Amino acid sequence: MSALRDRLASGAFTITSELNPVRGGSAEAMKERARLLLGWVDAVNLTDNQGAHVRMSSWASAIAAREAGLEPIMQMTCRDRNRIALQSDLLGAASVGLTNLLFMTGDYPKFGDHPGAKPVFDLDSVTMLWTARKMRDEGKLLSGNELKPPPSGLFLGAVENPFAPPEEFRAARAAKKIAAGAQFMQTQYVFDVAAFERWVGALRDEGLTQRCSLLAGVGVVRSLRALDFMSSGKVPGVSVPDFVQRRLRGVHPDSVAEEGAKLAAEVIAQVKAMPGVAGVHLLTAGYEKKVPDLLEMAGVAGGRGPGSVTSSAATSSAATSSAATSSAAAVKAAAPDIAAAGA
């Protein structure tokens, strides 16, 4: 039921991308943004109020993305909902065929646009994955109450930050999520390829890359302003190593975007060659329209593009995608929202 699962199972290099829902109540606006990625990526993550900023809900955005012809991954964080609401939303998602679900703990509310909100954190990412697996495999709620029928075909995802302290524990933490039920895992921004390789190696040694597909998080730093923001410590889980900062600050300010793209393309090529890595996850920070360029540059665009899509939903959406100017404006509006997914 999950095209993403089939793609990963085939062993083909897989590309997923973040797609931040719109701040607004229109499915059409959401679809416009989604169409920029049509054919270029294998699946898109609909973030769940990323960075604790209110956006259209991830389930509604996931339906819009699917209508635009994309394979949706619905994200769910434990920040805003307790175990009752999380299980109920999971059943709702399954009922409309949203089967790629990705769970994370979530950023603290103080980083968002409603810093005074009550933090929930009733479950954590591990117990939420475990609960989802129980619902699917045992057909029971956390309480033990039976589900009639249980949600079927769920493909469960997780995130991890291989670079955050305690670094020696990060592979173990990924292993906990795999034990709990994670079948695919996306990571935080990979800048430090050597550190990433150590993390992948630890999971590979335990045979866990056979059980869970790893997708390396890759994003482009587009300006010195973005670099300052990302290295300020104000974006949960994001840190930019010194050698990357030196490289980006070493070029003319006008060429930062170009250098940032080059760097990201290099990372994609490097992780692609790493055994145990199934693909990349693009952290677009609102620049969905730049995804094709990045993939070309990294040499992984072959066979991709709107022309590669054959489904009927996609053709009908391609016909209406001439409203490119307004969609570019919608994307622009999201650009400052760099806040990346905390694990």
Added chain:
Amino acid sequence: MSSGPVHVDLLPGPPADWQPGPGEPRLPRPPEPRLAPRSAYVVQRFVKPNWLNRRVGALVERLPLARRAFTVAERKSKEDLFGCRMCGQCALPVTGYSCPMGCPKELRNGPCGGVGPGGACEVYPDRRCVWVVGYERAASQGHADDLRRLQRPVDHRRFGESSWLNYWAGRDDHLWTDNDGLASPPVMGDQE
């Protein structure tokens, strides 16, 4: 300072006038556990459910006043030593004796992805993440693998109860898995 095999070391605590700042009610307090890691595992040997503890526990549970006094004593001592929040289902034995309820997200399965370089808490950057502290403490005593066990969800009805009484009466038996759960799917059990 050492006297026989039982040797308990206290680490320096926060200054006497230390208070969480405005907007920091969920700050770990004291910011880091005060019982030295080695001492914590020594004490563990005595707190584990054994014949004596079970008897004492059963007795205390039968007398409401004794139960209250016991709970207060537990709270007082564990607050000072670990910043205990009295969740009633103590995770300390498998967290390097760093209380996970001092994490602003109350995470019991390890640190979130927001830990800053140097081990800073995502929410309170001038504090170290309770899990960075816990990992360090557990690893220093050869207990790093404890943190690989899967912790089941917290039962919020137990807040305020004595975790020692719950531990000795066996009501805590299913808080975490026996191992890392990788060999066969870990059992969640029904969380009524």
